[in-house]
Amino acid sequence: xAEEAGRLTFFDVTxxxxxxxxxxxxxxADIVNILDSLSSWVCSRSFExxxxxxxxxxxxxxxxxxxxxxxxxxxxxxxxxxxxxxxGNGNLQGVAPDxxxxxxxxxxxxxxxxxxxxxxxxxxxxxxxxxxPEFNKLAAIRFPHSNxxxxxxxxxxxxxxxxxxxxxxxxxxxxxxxxxxxKDIKYSVVTFESDDGHSRVRFLFEALxxxxxxxxxxxxxxxxxxxxxxxxDTIGAKVPDKRAWWVKAFDKFPVLRDEVPxxxxxxxxxxxxxxxxxxxxxxxxxxxxxxDYAFGSSWNNIGFKQDGKNGQTKWLDEYxxxxxxxxxYTVNDNAxxxxxxxxxxxxxxxxxxxxxxxxxxxDKIVMMPSANNxxxxxxx
Numbered sequence: 202x203a204e205e206a207g208r209l210t211f212f213d214v215t216x217x218x219x220x221x222x223x224x225x226x227x228x229x230a231d232i233v234n235i236l237d238s239l240s241s242w243v244c245s246r247s248f249e250x251x252x253x254x255x256x257x258x259x260x261x262x263x264x265x266x267x268x269x270x271x272x273x274x275x276x277x278x279x280x281x282x283x284x285x286x287x288x289g290n291g292n293l294q295g296v297a298p299d300x301x302x303x304x305x306x307x308x309x310x311x312x313x314x315x316x317x318x319x320x321x322x323x324x325x326x327x328x329x330x331x332x333x334p335e336f337n338k339l340a341a342i343r344f345p346h347s348n349x350x351x352x353x354x355x356x357x358x359x360x361x362x363x364x365x366x367x368x369x370x371x372x373x374x375x376x377x378x379x380x381x382x383x384k385d386i387k388y389s390v391v392t393f394e395s396d397d398g399h400s401r402v403r404f405l406f407e408a409l410x411x412x413x414x415x416x417x418x419x420x421x422x423x424x425x426x427x428x429x430x431x432x433x434d435t436i437g438a439k440v441p442d443k444r445a446w447w448v449k450a451f452d453k454f455p456v457l458r459d460e461v462p463x464x465x466x467x468x469x470x471x472x473x474x475x476x477x478x479x480x481x482x483x484x485x486x487x488x489x490x491x492x493d494y495a496f497g498s499s500w501n502n503i504g505f506k507q508d509g510k511n512g513q514t515k516w517l518d519e520y521x522x523x524x525x526x527x528x529x530y531t532v533n534d535n536a537x538x539x540x541x542x543x544x545x546x547x548x549x550x551x552x553x554x555x556x557x558x559x560x561x562x563x564d565k566i567v568m569m570p571s572a573n574n575x576x577x578x579x580x581x
Contacts, residue, residue: 207329207344209524209554210351212408214337217358219368219393219402227396230368233334236278239361240269248283249298249323253360262286264357266302267327268540272548278332279540279547282357284348285325298323327537330354331547336558339408342526346537355406362404363391370394372401411558416517417487420505421480429506430474430486431514435467469500473510490517524554 218235219227243251243266251266268281298321328350329342343349362368370393378386392401478486486503494501494517504514526546528538538546547554 203530204527205344205346205530207342207347207526207528209331209340209342209526210349211411211524211558212339212341212351213411214339214406214408216405216407218405219362219395220405221395221400221402227402229396232332232337233276235358235362235366236332236334237271238366239358240271240278242361242365243269243302246302247298248300248302251302253357253363253365262325264328264353265323265325266357267537268302270540270544272544275548275551276334277544277547277551278334279544280330280332280354281537281540281543282328282330282353283323283325284328284350284353285323328353329538329543331543333555333558336555338411338558340524340554342543344528344530344538346530355408359404359406362406363389368393370401417483420483420487420515420517423505423507424478424480424483426507427477427505428475428509428512430476430478431502431504431506432472432474433469433500433502433504434472435469435501473506475510478505487517494518526550526554 214232216226217232219230221227248265248267252263263285265283265285266280267283268279270279271277272279326346326348328348329344331340331342332338333340339354341349341351341354364373372392374390374392376388376390378388380386392403395402490503494503502516502518504516506512506514528542528546530536530538
């Protein structure tokens with residue numbers, strides 16, 4: 202069976218709950234309570250009814266919930282959200298509006314199928330998410346057959362908390378702001394009653410991209426003992442056509458012509474530089490490796506020597522932490538990965554995947570901002 206590799210992008214969830222004006226989170230509903238409530242809500246509805254906000258003009262593409270699963274042993278949550286697509290190619294899948302959440306992952310139609318059953322399918326692609334309360338982390342998983350919109354999960358849970366989740370004192374204020382460039386901007390501001398009943402609170406969800414830096418840290422620890430940097434690359438090289446002149450003459454006659462040899466081929470090179478890199482240079486080398494060398498040629502690599510030019514080389518591919526998940530899948534399966542199956546795949550290598558998630562190793566790149574938390578667009 203063919204396999205697809207899914208790449209995991211981790212986020213450090215810095216805010217997830219109801220906050221007052223002093224940025225204090227309310228104790229009455231933590232993230233586990235919120236995710237449990239969300240899971241119960243989507244499972245009680247049909248697929249079409251899993252839109253937290255029906256009248257939503259923020260994006261042309263709506264987001265539904267196709268499946269959710271909680272692993273009772275680890276406490277992890279697995280979500281399959283469905284990003285609708287109004288146009289696309291044959292890789293799009295269709296889900297019947299009245300299908301149940303967590304129904305069979307093979308209960309879909311491909312856009313290229315001969316549609317004769319009269320069902321108005323909701324076309325789109327799955328988006329896979331793994332929430333890890335133990336480490337307060339979220340992972341978005343991108344397979345070739347799926348979508349991966351890092352903003353979608355935060356938006357979905359925020360809309361659920363604002364408009365669907367049972368929580369005391371909900372007030373929705375409609376605001377209209379003048380827009381000199383076109384139509385007025387209309388949006389909703391949603392607030393709730395605080396735990397002490399003396400103030401108003403808002404739901405916030407913020408997450409920062411989280412990079413595992415164990416590999417970089419290990420190299421930096423031995424930086425003082427590094428004597429050389431080794432770079433392996435592949436370049437193009439021109440080689441001569443060594444055929445006799447009278448053999449080359451037949452190239453003018455297609456019927457008689459034999460296969461013409463290639464005069465360009467790849468050549469593998471290795472460059473050894475006597476240098477002790479700075480910490481900044483180590484980061485730059487890792488960045489370059491992950492962008493240009495992590496895939497493709499097995500020769501291309503970057504390494505370090507500690508014992509002179511003739512010493513053993515430590516290669517970066519031994520230090521870079523690749524977070525990938527392999528799944529048996531082909532487009533011909535006419536299916537997606539269910540939330541329960543996703544949990545099985547992750548649990549098989551969970552120990553490896555969560556290694557390095559402890560501690561403060563966050564890259565301060567805001568990927569799921571709360572800029573829209575105080576306003577949810579409505580209407581035109």
